[in-house]
Amino acid sequence: MTGKKGVAGFWPVGGYRISFRRDGRWYADDEPIENRKIARLFSQHVRPDGEGGWVIDLGIDRQRVDVEDTPLVVVAVEGDPQSGFRVRANDGIETPLDCETLCVGPDNALYCRLDRGERGVLPARLLRPAYYQLANWIEEDAEGAVLPCKGKKYPLRPCPKRD
Template identity: 45%
Template sequence: MPRAGFYTVESGKISFRRDGNWYSDDERIDNPRIALLFSQSIKRNPDGSYYLQVAEERASITVEDTPYVVKALEDDELGGFTIVLNDDTREPLDPAALEVGNANVLYARVKGGDARARFLRSAYYHLSDHFESDDGGRFFVILKGHRYPLGDTPASNA
């Protein structure tokens, strides 16, 4: 009897794309339990590449932009937000750590500042009610009575 594990999917190319979905070759993985398992199993090699590790099984993956996405925002009842990531973890939104990347994509620093998470459209629109601009064309997010500038993203995809 063959061992259970990644041997069935290892033959395909597994990727996490900027739309927040997992793919095997070019077919989207629609099973939410598998997608969650994959999102909770992401690890990073010292060279910056990524892999999945479930028990002792490992499979190389391609991460198109970031290994995490902000899939939702929850009001924290204190005037701020809690972000919900694709691995179902929740973290307080740090408005000072928001960054704007290419094509005006919004990112947040997550996992203690060790990683970035790309905002999916629904989360971005939820937060956009708190955006403001000044006469100089600079944008800010207003939370808890404070105004936080939206800075440019550094070149790193960390």
């Protein structure tokens, strides 16, 4: 590569087709991005573009991103029904799980929404390990599958349709 490095300290991302796939990995021109620091940086800066799509916004460097499913994935779930659950996403941020946002998508995948401050409340898909960590606590009642948490039962409803 020739030219100047971008403000973020690496080559600007504008010359590549960047994508985030449902497996929770970043890709540049269909090649996996193996550098974990770059992948986390992208995850920490992905945001809605205001037109129904997604961008990585690094200040001066800004790149459109093809998001296959959700812009974030949940990599781990900790906790229990008494104290509540915490989720860690691929951006490295750990937050309480808002059980009201938990829903079931295609192929019985679990989804939730994560508050990311200025970036907004973003949808996230639970990767398989996180799914099974949470599934240990799911119960069946007359209404169907529910997640007990802090004295309440949250029904696992189908996710709303996304455009």
